[in-house]
Amino acid sequence: MTPILSAKGLVKHYGRVTALDHCDFELYPGEVLAVIGDNGAGKSTLIKALSGAVIPDEGEIRLNGEPVRFATPHDARRAGIETVYQTLAMSPALSIADNMFMGREIRKPGFMGRVLRQLDHKEMERFAREKLNDLGLMTIQNINQPVETLSGGQRQGVAVARAAAFGSKVVILDEPTAALGVKESRRVLELIQDVRAKGIPIILISHNMPHVFEVADRVHVHRLGRRLCVIDPKNHSMSDAVAYMTGAKAPEEELNAV
């Protein structure tokens, strides 16, 4: 089986820091791949390279076996790769609906939309409300509420809903439950299952081992800017995984689970 999204030999330097050091990566159709690793291991940089937010110094990225070069996050989005960044990437002063449609706004039909480029606020609000309800995360009264008036958990919910709504090939989630409570985290995990049920593969970065072991088909262990190993959560314990990523223990077998 060819991976839907793969990378070979990715290198990224930030000045003296090597965030990615000849990193390889594979995501297969329909799977949930968890990426775990210590803080500063380069997980966020890896998914930024895959989503066009960072241009790697070296290496190659393939989508469906074809080499791709994403110059901007917009390029990756157009290719169907939707990302929730760790920083959420939202405009605090703008509304929930504005944020969900940032960069892919819907215009009104007819003259007003085509010639005057008027936005269809009604349609965008309807869609946004529907997606937030789907997620069931929301206790939001007003879809035109600025994002900065939301709680951290609500913001994260909006960002996840945006990715789930628009991702058509790959959905990437960088620590999507970091600011969420127990109940809200559950909803995100259910949402991950929903997206997988649609046949869309997911990359999940998380520090929460129980979550990772619950939803992941495979676990990519990231250490010092590269992939250390890929493990099957069914054959490994959580403490094994933590030992690998912190360097307390070396993995016996590499890249065993496909």
Added chain:
Amino acid sequence: MTGESDYETSVRERRTETPAEFGSRRAGLMTRVQNTLHATPALVPLIVLIASIAIFGLLIGDRFFSPFSLTLVLQQVQIVGIVAAAQSLVILTAGIDLSVGAITVLSSVVMGQFAFRYGIPVPLALACGLGCGALCGAINGTLVAKMKLPPFIVTLGTWQVFLATNYLYSRNETIRAQDIQAEASLLQLFGAKFQIGGAVFTVGVVFMVVLVLGLAWILRSTAWGRHVYAVGDDAEAAQLSGVNADRTLIGVYTLAGLICGFAGWALIGRIGSVSPTSAYEANIESITAVVIGGISLFGGRGSILGTLFGALIVGVFSLGLRLMGADAQWTYFFIGVLIIAAVAVDQWIRKVSA
């Protein structure tokens, strides 16, 4: 399982990136006022404008509170109003444009000199002047977006460059109003007056109002408008959300330059002649109008309607104090107070998110 819980706490302790924060919400009258102002930022300058008209009306009476005087305010602020509309766009992106006055006067000089020195047909000379404004803006935008230089520094530099170009190119010559009227009256179009009752309007005044309403519509109802706010709010977040931040910035500065070109045209209508020494205060005056109008200097917040109200507030104070026979310095005194008050209010409104 102890391994994991140890790990969890260690991760929590070492976490450096805070993706989102929890906010607590208090209800109460002040919070509600704060929220309303947060949602409708033009409200404060509108209230101040109405209050200042009412107060000067009471103090001075009919001499101030007449259609003639009130429309005189409009005429007196038209140039600053147009330039401030351009300035608003730039400040919404968290930038600043110190070169707006220089672009305005350079554009007017290009219009006049192209028509008079080279005998180019007036409509074409006008188009060249407007193009000159847009080009100046595009230079600012490219330096800000592509070279990643701070807007303050870029436009501090181009302000001098454009102004020097203006003096060098015009050879410090003024084109006289009578000559323009005789040979190229289209240059004075914005000065054309018409009356409705006792109220006197000029084409320039109508242009200013239509321009501000048009920009307000664009900012609210088009994707580009939303992108302007998003880039000003958090350029990196906007970029990650799929907005082309560089292109948006270059577009904003170019449009601002073009609007300054129109301000240059309006300037000829206002003063009658083409003078390389005019409009030199437009940069500070436009920033004043924007700030009093409640647009945040930190970008991403505010309404361009507020800018129009801000310009009018300044106009009302100047005329009102003049009619009262006060020293002109009092105008500066009160405008200074208003600027500081406006920024304080902005800070307070921004706390709604904290």
